[in-house]
Amino acid sequence: MKPGRIKIQVNANVCQGCRVCESVCSLSHIGAVNPNQTGIKITETKILGRFKQTVCQQCIDMPCASACPEKVITRDRYSGAVVIGDGCIGCGACQEACPIDAIQMWNNTAVKCDLCGGAPKCVEACPRQALSW
Amino acid sequence: MKGYRDCELRINLKEKSIEKKTLNQEYVEKYMGGEGYGIALLWDDMPHEIDPFDDQNLLSFNTGPLTGTPAPSASRTSIVFISPLTGTIGASNMGSHWGAELKFAGYDSIVLEDAAKEPVYILIEEDQVSIHDAKALWGLDTRETTEELKKIHGENHKVVCIGPSGEKQNKLAAIFSDDCFAGRGGAGAVMGQKKLKAIVVRGNGSVEVADPEGFMVMQKKAIQELRTEEYTWGPVHGYGTPAWLDGSNECGLLPVDNFQKNQTDQLDPILPINLWNDREKFDVKRRTCYACQLGCHKFVMMGDVEVGELEYETIAAFGPRCGVYNYKDISMANYYASIYGIDTISAGATVSAAMEWYEKGILTQDDLDGLDLKFGNGEAMVELIRKMCLREGCGELFADGSYWAGERIGEKAKPYVMTVKKMEISACDPRGAASMAIAFGTSERGACHMRPYAATIDSFGYLFPDLGIEEAKDPFSETESKEWLKALKEYFVVTNLIGLCDFNVINMEIQPSTMAELYVKTTGIPCDKVELLRKAERTIALERALNYERGFRRKDDHLPKRFMREPAFGGPAKGRTIDMDVALDRFYEACHFDKETAIPTKEKYEELGMEKVAEALYR
Numbered sequence: 233m234k235p236g237r238i239k240i241q242v243n244a245n246v247c248q249g250c251r252v253c254e255s256v257c258s259l260s261h262i263g264a265v266n267p268n269q270t271g272i273k274i275t276e277t278k279i280l281g282r283f284k285q286t287v288c289q290q291c292i293d294m295p296c297a298s299a300c301p302e303k304v305i306t307r308d309r310y311s312g313a314v315v316i317g318d319g320c321i322g323c324g325a326c327q328e329a330c331p332i333d334a335i336q337m338w339n340n341t342a343v344k345c346d347l348c349g350g351a352p353k354c355v356e357a358c359p360r361q362a363l364s365w
Numbered sequence: 366m367k368g369y370r371d372c373e374l375r376i377n378l379k380e381k382s383i384e385k386k387t388l389n390q391e392y393v394e395k396y397m398g399g400e401g402y403g404i405a406l407l408w409d410d411m412p413h414e415i416d417p418f419d420d421q422n423l424l425s426f427n428t429g430p431l432t433g434t435p436a437p438s439a440s441r442t443s444i445v446f447i448s449p450l451t452g453t454i455g456a457s458n459m460g461s462h463w464g465a466e467l468k469f470a471g472y473d474s475i476v477l478e479d480a481a482k483e484p485v486y487i488l489i490e491e492d493q494v495s496i497h498d499a500k501a502l503w504g505l506d507t508r509e510t511t512e513e514l515k516k517i518h519g520e521n522h523k524v525v526c527i528g529p530s531g532e533k534q535n536k537l538a539a540i541f542s543d544d545c546f547a548g549r550g551g552a553g554a555v556m557g558q559k560k561l562k563a564i565v566v567r568g569n570g571s572v573e574v575a576d577p578e579g580f581m582v583m584q585k586k587a588i589q590e591l592r593t594e595e596y597t598w599g600p601v602h603g604y605g606t607p608a609w610l611d612g613s614n615e616c617g618l619l620p621v622d623n624f625q626k627n628q629t630d631q632l633d634p635i636l637p638i639n640l641w642n643d644r645e646k647f648d649v650k651r652r653t654c655y656a657c658q659l660g661c662h663k664f665v666m667m668g669d670v671e672v673g674e675l676e677y678e679t680i681a682a683f684g685p686r687c688g689v690y691n692y693k694d695i696s697m698a699n700y701y702a703s704i705y706g707i708d709t710i711s712a713g714a715t716v717s718a719a720m721e722w723y724e725k726g727i728l729t730q731d732d733l734d735g736l737d738l739k740f741g742n743g744e745a746m747v748e749l750i751r752k753m754c755l756r757e758g759c760g761e762l763f764a765d766g767s768y769w770a771g772e773r774i775g776e777k778a779k780p781y782v783m784t785v786k787k788m789e790i791s792a793c794d795p796r797g798a799a800s801m802a803i804a805f806g807t808s809e810r811g812a813c814h815m816r817p818y819a820a821t822i823d824s825f826g827y828l829f830p831d832l833g834i835e836e837a838k839d840p841f842s843e844t845e846s847k848e849w850l851k852a853l854k855e856y857f858v859v860t861n862l863i864g865l866c867d868f869n870v871i872n873m874e875i876q877p878s879t880m881a882e883l884y885v886k887t888t889g890i891p892c893d894k895v896e897l898l899r900k901a902e903r904t905i906a907l908e909r910a911l912n913y914e915r916g917f918r919r920k921d922d923h924l925p926k927r928f929m930r931e932p933a934f935g936g937p938a939k940g941r942t943i944d945m946d947v948a949l950d951r952f953y954e955a956c957h958f959d960k961e962t963a964i965p966t967k968e969k970y971e972e973l974g975m976e977k978v979a980e981a982l983y984r
Contacts, residue, residue, distance in 0.1 A: 237749070245426060246651075248651035248652060248653045248657075248660050249652055250653045250657045250658075250660065251462070251653065251655060251656065252655075252656040252657070252658070253434050255433075255434065255435035255655075255656050256435045256581070256584070258571075259434070259435055259574060259577055259580065259581065260577065260581060262571070263573070263574065264571035264573040264574060264576040264577075265433055265434055265435065265469075265570060265572040265573075265574065266469070266569070266570065266571040267469055267568070267569065268449075268569050275520075275521070276520065279672070280650050280652065280664060280666075281651055281652050281664055282412060282650075282652025285508075288866075313690060318716075319456055325688060353581070357435060357584075357588065359602075359657070359658040359659070360651075360660065
């Protein structure tokens with residue numbers, strides 16, 4: 233795994249776990265708020281007040297794309313994001329291939345961060361500037 | 366009808382029956398959801414005159430249409446019941462992630478009927494709803510219960526529960542969810558009476574939004590409105606609600622020594638600016654409610670002690686109100702209140718009343734298990750709080766709050782009980798802001814600082830043009846028109862209906878028209894700010910009707926006599942007393958209430974489309 237440069241950067245020290253990033257992500261992608269259909273995931277850790285932020289690193293070597301049997305995962309030339317194109321069959325190979333678990337499977341489709349095509353909504357909504365890009 | 370999940374979950378705890386119904390469309394249309402939905406259920410489905418500890422008391426957890434969306438702090442759940450503390454309607458509101466999770470699980474409301482015989486807890490995993498034995502959990506404190514349930518069912522499950530105070534049916538008991546409390550009115554005691562220890566929820570479903578693109582635009586606008594309000598996005602964003610301590614003290618709004626004074630010069634050691642930045646004293650962690658922009662919650666660690674969220678109201682209640690200016694004692698009092706699950710405002714107020722009784726010789730050390738309960742004795746305060754929570758020794762006398770303690774002690778004690786409708790007045794001296802005198806007095810659930818927090822307008826000098834408040838108001842005038850207060854109260858109630866946090870509007874941040882648009886974009890139901898306020902007006906009218914049926918009248922809207930007789934000690938309000946009769950008259954006129962019965966007139970009910978309610982009241 234070689235993490236990319238253009239990606240959602242996270243400052244874990246200031247995240248307060250409100251999950252508005254998850255919420256706007258799913259709303260802007262699927263038109264509804266669903267905690268499982270988000271490209272970014274915030275989970276509680278054992279340490280109080282510390283949260284784990286899981287979001288795609290837009291890897292240079294793209295292990296998810298290599299694993300995809302349908303070859304629908306490609307790099308968007310405009311935004312630089314690794315995106316899942318049309319034709320996902322929901323096999324889950326990309327999810328398994330992702331070393332940081334940044335791909336979720338929901339309703340037989342893979343869901344991941346696509347940088348909102350170039351202006352990530354989660355960054356705008358984050359109240360503590362825990363996210364940037 | 367997007368936004369809502371259109372499902373009401375009805376659980377009969379005695380028969381262990383579980384029923385799923387679609388939402389009552391009439392309620393949604395008239396009262397929107399949240400608190401309004403719960404109140405409508407009380408009105409229709411419960412005998413109006415029952416005892417709060419009767420099995421028939423209907424306890425409901427109601428989310429609003431916006432709960433679970435990314436609108437600012439769309440996390441709220443309104444818990445509605447008949448309050449054991451006040452005897453009025455009980456409507457208590459909490460944040461955390463539980464409400465959003467309930468929406469994801471597919472429900473807007475949970476309605477609990479009857480009472481279980483043995484301790485139980487409810488598990489909701491999407492459409493799988495089950496009732497489990499909770500004997501092993503009974504007796505555990507709030508944090509232990511949460512931890513235990515998460516261990517059994519999964520880390521991502523969200524939990525609301527009660528602590529030992531709720532189990533013992535203390536009338537001050539609160540409902541707990543991740544250190545957020547539905548504190549006021551004794552919701553925890555009702556849960557304890559029903560032998561319901563906890564409700565565990567996990568959801569994977571979607572909250573649908575009618576116009577996602579339009580919603581995102583309005584959400585951005587709302588966020589912008591929040592972020593451009595200097596005080597909100599400055600001190601409150603940084604320090605949380607304790608940021609208000611300073612301003613409140615300056616304006617002479619801070620209760621000191623059980624309202625004997627309204628200002629103090631000893632505040633420095635407990636100001637957040639001196640505590641939050643001192644690593645030696647505190648380690649401050651952040652863990653906010655769902656989708657919250659503001660992040661007022663500051664979880665405080667004091668060495669190894671997980672103190673919990675130290676809020677303005679908590680610091681004011683355990684601090685200046687009891688004459689205590691030691692951060693350690695305030696923190697420990699909050700710690701016990703959190704783990705045993707009790708309302709910190711009422712708990713602090715009860716101790717401060719006890720302190721005055723002690724200093725006036727009405728109580729002696731013998732009555733207090735040897736505690737030297739002078740104003741300022743922090744250690745004695747902490748010990749009494751602990752005893753109150755567990756009904757231990759002399760704690761039994763105070764466990765149900767200062768009103769009931771006063772009743773038990775006798776006539777001499779009553780002048781020092783600072784309550785309205787038996788609920789303790791929170792940390793705002795009504796002599797410092799005429800609007801707050803009315804707000805406390807006329808609040809339907811007993812002295813509540815959020816119906817509305819009007820000192821922002823008349824004492825702090827904010828304006829709110831979108832709500833029709835275009836000129837500064839006089840904080841010391843009972844005689845001026847209170848139309849503006851009516852509008853502000855309705856707007857605060859709107860937040861309880863829609864599922865947003867009051868801190869979105871406390872400093873006039875989110876504008877009513879933005880709020881209305883958020884509702885429209887979420888639900889697809891046409892609405893403007895006038896209709897939005899009207900839904901709140903209906904809710905208030907229904908609450909008044911229910912209180913009326915339960916015997917509450919104009920006399921119950923009065924404040925304790927201290928505020929009429931004893932002039933304010935300091936600040937801009939120095940020397941002032943309150944003329945409550947005039948203030949009530951002005952407010953009732955603005956609201957079209959009958960001046961004797963304190964309920965809306967028949968015409969007003971009819972104008973609001975509540976003919977059936979009017980018929981029941983004006984037989």
